[in-house]
Amino acid sequence: MTRVxxxxxxxSLADRPWRAALLLLGYGMGVAVMISLLSVGEALxxxxxxxxxxxxxxxxxxxxxxxxxxxxxxxxxxLYFSIPNAAFVTREVLLGPRFGAAVASxxxxxxxxxxxxxxxxxxxxxxxxAGVPSLDRAAGAHEGVPGASDxxxxxxxxxxxxxxxxxxxxxxxEPTAAExxxxxxxxxxxxxDPASRxxxxxxxxxxxxxxxxxVLRLRRPGQPVEDVVVAAAVRPRDLATATxxxxxxxxxxxxxxxxxxxxxRDPRLDADLTLTPVPGLYLPPAETEESALRSGYVVPVLRGxxxxxxxxxxxxxxxxxxxxxxxxxxGTWRGVTWEWGEASAGTGAMLxxxxxxxxxxxAAAVRPxALFLWAPETAAANGFVGVFEVKRLAYHGWHAGxxxxxxxxxxxxxxDLDAASGSDRVHVRARVWDALASSxxxxxxxxxxxxxxxxxxxxxxxxxxxxxxxxxxxxEGASETYVAW
Numbered sequence: 001m002t003r004v005x006x007x008x009x010x011x012s013l014a015d016r017p018w019r020a021a022l023l024l025l026g027y028g029m030g031v032a033v034m035i036s037l038l039s040v041g042e043a044l045x046x047x048x049x050x051x052x053x054x055x056x057x058x059x060x061x062x063x064x065x066x067x068x069x070x071x072x073x074x075x076x077x078x079l080y081f082s083i084p085n086a087a088f089v090t091r092e093v094l095l096g097p098r099f100g101a102a103v104a105s106x107x108x109x110x111x112x113x114x115x116x117x118x119x120x121x122x123x124x125x126x127x128x129x130a131g132v133p134s135l136d137r138a139a140g141a142h143e144g145v146p147g148a149s150d151x152x153x154x155x156x157x158x159x160x161x162x163x164x165x166x167x168x169x170x171x172x173x174e175p176t177a178a179e180x181x182x183x184x185x186x187x188x189x190x191x192x193d194p195a196s197r198x199x200x201x202x203x204x205x206x207x208x209x210x211x212x213x214x215v216l217r218l219r220r221p222g223q224p225v226e227d228v229v230v231a232a233a234v235r236p237r238d239l240a241t242a243t244x245x246x247x248x249x250x251x252x253x254x255x256x257x258x259x260x261x262x263x264x265r266d267p268r269l270d271a272d273l274t275l276t277p278v279p280g281l282y283l284p285p286a287e288t289e290e291s292a293l294r295s296g297y298v299v300p301v302l303r304g305x306x307x308x309x310x311x312x313x314x315x316x317x318x319x320x321x322x323x324x325x326x327x328x329x330x331g332t333w334r335g336v337t338w339e340w341g342e343a344s345a346g347t348g349a350m351l352x353x354x355x356x357x358x359x360x361x362x363a364a365a366v367r368p369x370a371l372f373l374w375a376p377e378t379a380a381a382n383g384f385v386g387v388f389e390v391k392r393l394a395y396h397g398w399h400a401g402x403x404x405x406x407x408x409x410x411x412x413x414x415x416d417l418d419a420a421s422g423s424d425r426v427h428v429r430a431r432v433w434d435a436l437a438s439s440x441x442x443x444x445x446x447x448x449x450x451x452x453x454x455x456x457x458x459x460x461x462x463x464x465x466x467x468x469x470x471x472x473x474x475x476e477g478a479s480e481t482y483v484a485w
Contacts, residue, residue, distance in 0.1 A: 085284040097383035105138035162258030170244035175208045183208025185330035191306045193322040206234045212248040226314045228269045273308035277301040294331040301326035303344040343460035343477030349374040371419040388419035402437045409437040409452045426464035452485040
């Protein structure tokens with residue numbers, strides 16, 4: 001710069017010093033902001049290129065309690081965190097009736113997982129990534145296998161064939177050696193014939209020590225409950241872990257043509273039943289473990305139609321599209337207690353439950369009380385709405401009920417339940433119209449004489465507000481609980 005420009009600049013600064021200072025300050029702040037923005041952009045670009053960071057999409061789902069600000073997820077440094085039942089989360093939650101309109105696409109993925117590959121006698125470490133190619137591309141996510149196309153297994157994962165789907169979620173489980181003495185696993189079916197108001201409970205039970213039983217409780221209107229128990233031995237090959245096909249003595253259950261077949265051939269109980277599920281109404285397998293208690297639960301058929309015959313010494317019951325429900329339980333269940341209920345109609349379905357540890361009273365909850373809600377997605381399908389924390393579960397209108405060991409058992413006339421999740425609310429009012437009572441088993445395997453197990457038939461009014469929109473429906477239901485006796 002020559003002498004004249006310097007002289008002019010100096011005279012300008014000296015003549016208006018405050019204005020010059022203000023201009024210099026503004027220029028400096030602009031430069032500082034630009035440097036900050038460039039630094040942020042460089043950091044974002046570095047993170048986008050980070051192989052240990054889950055990439056793609058506008059939203060990343062993490063396990064509860066994982067902070068994405070301090071932990072990189074889905075990579076070798078991710079400590080192998082994963083989201084169970086990713087198929088249910090993808091199909092029924094993200095793309096289901098509640099969020100499907102807002103979610104353009106969803107893609108589950110595994111990134112850079114450490115695996116070991118055995119080739120003949122040699123074991124080599126490797127790193128593997130996986131995803132569903134069509135979903136990866138739709139969500140703009142990092143492709144697990146670049147350039148791949150969906151396989152038959154991928155297509156079945158997206159649109160499960162009924163038989164394969166129920167076989168996959170409804171297989172039995174193998175207990176450990178330490179669990180065998182207290183292990184129990186059973187298929188459970190409850191049904192109501194709307195024409196005659198006859199209802200029943202059918203249980204196919206297998207214990208860890210090779211003992212099993214088929215148990216039927218049948219209640220015809222105006223008649224005492226009919227209990228049929230067929231004890232049976234369970235051989236190792238009778239139970240399948242890869243499919244829903246099980247054999248317990250004279251009873252068999254398997255999946256055929258998109259539904260269940262249940263057949264029992266015994267002089268005390270002869271049954272031939274077909275259970276047809278309502279699509280979309282199911283709860284995937286879940287398992288919890290608390291101390292020495294292991295508990296698993298799956299609901300393959302929250303609402304279905306039961307057709308066939310049940311013959312006992314009390315007569316023959318013929319069913320045509322009776323309303324039915326089927327679940328499957330497993331674990332070290334001896335001595336536990338629970339609160340449970342379900343209800344459904346053509347306009348919705350709900351399920352609630354809580355599990356309590358043995359010998360510790362009803363306050364020792366192992367599985368916290370929760371309510372699950374479903375609603376119609378279209379005229380032909382149903383979808384999952386959400387899970388809600390049960391805030392209140394109360395029984396009212398106690399009165400003398402069925403007789404057990406010569407004494408009346410007190411039963412409730414009504415059940416009130418309130419559940420919430422954020423601003424969403426669900427209220428259930430269940431009116432009890434019939435009840436059965438029996439002696440539960442304790443931790444030692446014997447009957448607990450101070451408690452009674454209640455099986456209640458109800459009509460449920462379910463109402464609430466979801467996403468600011470009210471809903472209400474009424475359906476037939478069933479509930480179970482324990483009372484002092």
